[in-house]
Amino acid sequence: MTILVTGATGNVGGAIIRELAERGASVRAMTRNPGSARLPEGVEVVAGDFGDPNSLVAAFAGAKALHLINYDANAGAHMKNPEAVVALAKAAGIERVTSFRGEEPGALERALQQSGLAWTDFFIPVEFMTNALQWAQSVAAEGVVRAFGPARSAMIHEADIGTSIANALTAVGHAGKSYTLTGPEALTPQDKVDALGETTGKAIRLIELSEAEARAKWRALGTPEPFIEFLVDWHVNTPESAYQVLPAVEQLTGCLPRTFRQWAFERAAAFRS
Structure with a gap:
């Protein structure tokens, strides 16, 4: 097939x-x-x-x-x-x-x-863990993360998304169902910085961006304006669904979803070099 x-x-x-x-x-x-x-x-x-x-x-x-x-x-x-x-x-x-x-x-x-x-x-109403790679350059060069807003997110490992959807594509019993995928814990930017520090062995400092600074950063990355508006609203008015922890990944895969520390350990080299 x-x-x-x-x-x-x-x-x-x-x-x-x-x-x-x-x-x-x-x-x-x-x-x-x-x-x-x-x-x-x-x-x-x-x-x-x-x-x-x-x-x-x-x-x-x-x-x-x-x-x-x-x-x-x-x-x-x-x-x-x-x-x-x-x-x-x-x-x-x-x-x-x-x-x-x-x-x-x-x-x-x-x-x-x-x-x-x-x-x-x-x-998938939560952040992808891979989004944290946007911090890799500043962490490696300055030991700094620049982030906008204190929003909590039950962020998800991209591999858990892949496994969950692959199972629905290859097995019967999922037709007509809706799954909300999340990671195993709701994290703030400081929580993520702490995890990166632990897994890389680096002292990392969090600098909170203003809305204007965040917009400028996303524009510099080439983010389309409609998506920038979505990001600003998501960080300012974070929906409850973004920080709820739900069991769908475990139900679909039979395994607990991976933590951000696991993801950070896998990608630690990107934050060191």
Whole structure:
């Protein structure tokens, strides 16, 4: 069974692909720029763009399972033409679909719900642990983390996302269900800094940014303006769902979700060099 993963070079898509590839599954990865994709050996890489439904026909052909994401962070916009995308998936003979979102259900989720496909909804309202890599340069060079706001987040390891969604793509019993994925603990920026200090052996200081400084930082990183607005609102008015700890990862994988200290230990070299 060929499993098509869209958003292949993103944090979620990449984690799903790595998990499926380790299991020996037949994986096809869709991206706008196949030539620049760095994916595990044996993964079939194809071109596709949701803004051009015609480009999806070849990517979807022969696949039986499909992973979709409803928001393109690079473009700062939701998926274009979700109804057309779902119709193409049905026409191609795709039977099982998972989708990932970080907000309330939208047009893609409505289209999938009405499609008759075996669909599993994944809601991830928390930060990804890999986001902490944005601090690597300042920690290595200055022993400093610059962060905006005191928001708590039950942040999640990207590998736990990959394993959870891979299980729904490859096993029966998940159709019609919605899973909210979180990590095992709600952490403040200071909690994260403390964990990084312990795992790297470095003395690290937290500097809190003002809203204006945070906006400037995100713009310098090339973050689209709509996504900057989302980030500011999330940090200022953090929703309860962002710091709730829920059992979905353990239910889906049979294992406790990984802690931020585990993630920091795995990535410690990035914060030292």
